[in-house]
Amino acid sequence: MTSKKNNRVTKTAAPSRGRFVNTGNGPTFQAIDIGHRDYAAVIDPDTAFWSLVARKKLADVMLDGDLPRAYAKKADQFAREMDSLRFGLTPSAVYFNPTERCNMNCTYCYIPAEMRREGKHMPEKKLLKALEILKQYFRTTMPKGEKPQIIFHGAEPLLNRYAVFAGIEEYGNDFLFGIQTNATLLDDAAVEFLTSRNVSIGISLDAPTARIANRTRKNWDGRGTFKPVLAAMRRLNGYDGWSVICTVTDANLQHLTRLVDFFHDQEVPMCLMNILRCTLPPSRSLKPGDAKAAKHFLAALDRTYELYRETGRRLPVGNFANILLAIIAPAARRLMCDISPCGGGRCFFALASNGDMFPCSEFIGLDRFRAGNLFKDDVPAVIGSEQFRMVTERKVENIEPCRRCAIRHFCGSPCPAEAHEMNGGMDKTGAFCEFYEEQVRYAFRVIADGKVDAYLWDGWDKGIKDTFNF
Numbered sequence: 001m002t003s004k005k006n007n008r009v010t011k012t013a014a015p016s017r018g019r020f021v022n023t024g025n026g027p028t029f030q031a032i033d034i035g036h037r038d039y040a041a042v043i044d045p046d047t048a049f050w051s052l053v054a055r056k057k058l059a060d061v062m063l064d065g066d067l068p069r070a071y072a073k074k075a076d077q078f079a080r081e082m083d084s085l086r087f088g089l090t091p092s093a094v095y096f097n098p099t100e101r102c103n104m105n106c107t108y109c110y111i112p113a114e115m116r117r118e119g120k121h122m123p124e125k126k127l128l129k130a131l132e133i134l135k136q137y138f139r140t141t142m143p144k145g146e147k148p149q150i151i152f153h154g155a156e157p158l159l160n161r162y163a164v165f166a167g168i169e170e171y172g173n174d175f176l177f178g179i180q181t182n183a184t185l186l187d188d189a190a191v192e193f194l195t196s197r198n199v200s201i202g203i204s205l206d207a208p209t210a211r212i213a214n215r216t217r218k219n220w221d222g223r224g225t226f227k228p229v230l231a232a233m234r235r236l237n238g239y240d241g242w243s244v245i246c247t248v249t250d251a252n253l254q255h256l257t258r259l260v261d262f263f264h265d266q267e268v269p270m271c272l273m274n275i276l277r278c279t280l281p282p283s284r285s286l287k288p289g290d291a292k293a294a295k296h297f298l299a300a301l302d303r304t305y306e307l308y309r310e311t312g313r314r315l316p317v318g319n320f321a322n323i324l325l326a327i328i329a330p331a332a333r334r335l336m337c338d339i340s341p342c343g344g345g346r347c348f349f350a351l352a353s354n355g356d357m358f359p360c361s362e363f364i365g366l367d368r369f370r371a372g373n374l375f376k377d378d379v380p381a382v383i384g385s386e387q388f389r390m391v392t393e394r395k396v397e398n399i400e401p402c403r404r405c406a407i408r409h410f411c412g413s414p415c416p417a418e419a420h421e422m423n424g425g426m427d428k429t430g431a432f433c434e435f436y437e438e439q440v441r442y443a444f445r446v447i448a449d450g451k452v453d454a455y456l457w458d459g460w461d462k463g464i465k466d467t468f469n470f
């Protein structure tokens with residue numbers, strides 16, 4: 001006797017042999033319009049198995065063509081991969097805040113203003129101790145030879161630069177280090193130190209001109225960051241390990257296409273265009289509508305493609321590249337916001353400058369999610385805490401309408417912090433849905449048109465077993 005788990009026929013009590021699509025133990029196929037002239041996508045939402053099918057032949061292929069046979073061959077592999085990505089990973093990275101302070105007062109920051117203005121640095125001695133504790137913890141969880149990642153993160157880590165640099169110097173052999181900075185303090189000496197130690201550097205810039213960029217990213221006196229950021233970009237030119245993060249808001253949406261030109265001109269190796277997180281009320285004042293956000297974001301992606309055609313040089317947009325990978329090679333994903341449960345508390349966690357631990361940086365400032373302290377508590381116990389489990393157990397299957405959505409494993413229904421703070425619970429959606437729908441539809445069009453290479457980085461497929469050949 002058999003029953004259905006993840007749409008695969010497994011031994012249980014139901015007597016169906018799984019001969020028919022969409023009934024009994026048969027595969028569940030949902031057809032979606034991807035906005036392509038010739039193709040539609042057919043997806044088994046539970047396993048994220050998919051195929052592009054000629055629109056005219058959709059019914060034939062889906063119901064009694066090759067698709068059920070292809071599914072029967074591949075479903076277990078897809079399901080295994082999805083299970084291990086969703087439930088089999090353990091933390092391998094820490095977002096480490098070495099200070100509460102920031103020299104900036106960006107409109108959408110998730111760290112409360114008081115903390116950023118008057119907060120404390122983590123003293124050097126404590127920072128080194130924290131790295132030692134983390135080193136010992138990861139020794140027990142990670143395969144030998146693999147290095148965990150430490151990303152020094154905001155507020156502004158370079159305000160506590162001597163402690164940060166001491167940590168990188170002392171533990172350079174134990175961790176892969178990265179730093180996310182507003183770039184205003186990224187002077188020649190800092191660039192020399194970080195690049196000579198292969199530290200990956202992420203800087204923030206939201207627009208191609210001072211007038212627009214300075215609307216949301218400014219210091220406490222209201223002066224913008226455009227000029228010093230541009231100077232830092234010039235210093236970083238030629239280094240492989242840097243990227244720029246742009247936060248997409250209502251204030252810069254219309255300028256994303258020009259921003260792509262600007263980044264490409266500056267030879268930025270990779271950028272991220274992350275839609276605003278609406279966790280805290282001040283950021284919600286900059287929330288764009290989904291349709292408008294999608295229109296401008298997709299136009300910016302189009303522009304990266306045109307520039308690649310014109311110059312032969314790519315500008316991968318990391319967050320979109322991650323969605324493409326989620327479809328064509330799920331295990332190669334690098335970012336963990338678009339999978340459910342998301343990476344917060346499961347693939348990484350965040351450390352505040354006093355040692356407090358949170359499932360993700362997005363929760364720093366939300367006392368409810370403080371789960372323990374690195375200097376006082378046992379790390380595995382914190383990871384198993386109720387505060388972490390609220391995030392790590394948030395699944396698309398429990399969220400309406402995501403539980404019925406064909407692309408739920410390419411979107412992941414982000415973000416739990418937004419869902420909890422803005423919409424009232426972990427079983428709610430976050431701030432955007434249509435925006436994510438449009439991104440996934442675009443990704444399928446890219447695949448249908450054979451343009452995948454143009455949107456990813458050189459050598460993206462090295463060492464990757466693709467799970468699907470179109």
Ligand code: SF4
Pocket residue numbers: 336337338342343344360361362414415416417
């Ligand atoms: S979805 Fe939100 S909580 Fe999860 S990893 Fe992304 S930012 Fe963090």
Ligand code: SF4
Pocket residue numbers: 396401402403405406407408409411412413414429432433434436437
């Ligand atoms: S947020 Fe929207 S697109 Fe994402 S899984 Fe939920 S219903 Fe689907």
